[in-house]
């Protein structure tokens with residue numbers, strides 16, 4: 001099973017960026033953790049990070065026919081991007097939305113997600129563990145369909 005893990009803007013700054021909210025571990029640490037978790041599950045993960053909305057749309061489109069599922073932390077685009085919502089709907093792949101923090105417990109402008117309607121689940125506020133839960137959920141969902 002192939003899963004693409006997509007991280008949006010400023011997540012390349014993990015470890016430096018607001019460590020009180022996002023922790024001190026880096027994006028490379030996160031990717032290594034996910035990779036380790038995927039191995040015994042027979043999942044092949046691929047990773048993509050961009051600060052650009054169009055690049056995120058492009059990679060979602062490219063996943064069509066190539067990946068079995070998507071994990072996406074759209075970061076700030078969560079709260080603004082109809083384009084990412086539409087891309088997820090267009091490819092129709094099972095997707096899980098992940099946030100390190102719980103945006104619904106932060107500033108009001110973070111409370112709404114444009115992305116959730118295109119996802120089978122949204123996992124918030126569990127830090128890196130949220131990505132591992134997302135892998136487990138997608139594996140159950142995709143294998144359950146087989």
Ligand code: DQA
Pocket residue numbers: 009010011073074075076077078098099100101102103110
């Ligand atoms: C985030 C939450 C968003 O509100 C924020 O803009 C981010 C990160 C999270 O992982 O907690 O960049 O998606």
